[in-house]
Amino acid sequence: MNALHRGAARATTTAPGRTTRHSFSFGPHHDPANLGFGPMVCHNDDELDPGAGYPDHPHSHLEIVTWVLEGALVHTSSDGARSVVQAGQAQLLSAGSGVRHSEIADAASGRCRFVQAWLRPDGPGGTTSYSLGEAPAGADGLVEVVGGSALPIRVTGARLLVARLAAGQAVALPEAPLLHVFAATGSARVGGLDLSAGDAARLSDDSAREVSANGPSELLVWCLPR
Structure with a gap:
């Protein structure tokens, strides 16, 4: 089934200098009916003031x-x-088996907004690793930035693609058991669903194979295994 999750319905966490909107059950915002989508267990939309963010904290697996x-x-x-x-x-x-890190908005660059997804890997443990990828400005259509031929991820079948679309522009979506389409900016239509900025479509219907932008939009498309 295809489902639309409105950005306005997301749980929100605020702290000095930061606001986080959670697409899934997270921390004190426990929702047993919304624990994840395939291997994706977190999809947070963060806004940070210059110099604000997340001090040293741990992650593993x-x-x-x-x-x-x-x-x-x-x-x-x-x-x-x-x-x-x-x-x-x-x-x-x-x-991997564990790391501590901090994430702080670069004060010289002003306000920071980022979207962060957490996925369960194929297996626990392993060494920690880091890599950077990009979708160059001016790139047309869907650009793969994680998985596939881009940054290797330890989740078989997982890929992140980014689309910056003009009004009226449409692109075909990749084939995948599950698709998570997030309208970071702008608005779009996919799988019979109309997305505004902050909305996400969770798609498992094979008929949902195209996304079209209603206006200038930046979309994040996750291809996921079940």
């Missing part, structure tokens, strides 16, 4: 994909790795 929409996000981990993820870039963190 997760594949964490961060897509920056605005500003830049400084990532620093316990093993000494440091990266600055710019708008239009994705970072893939394979947490």
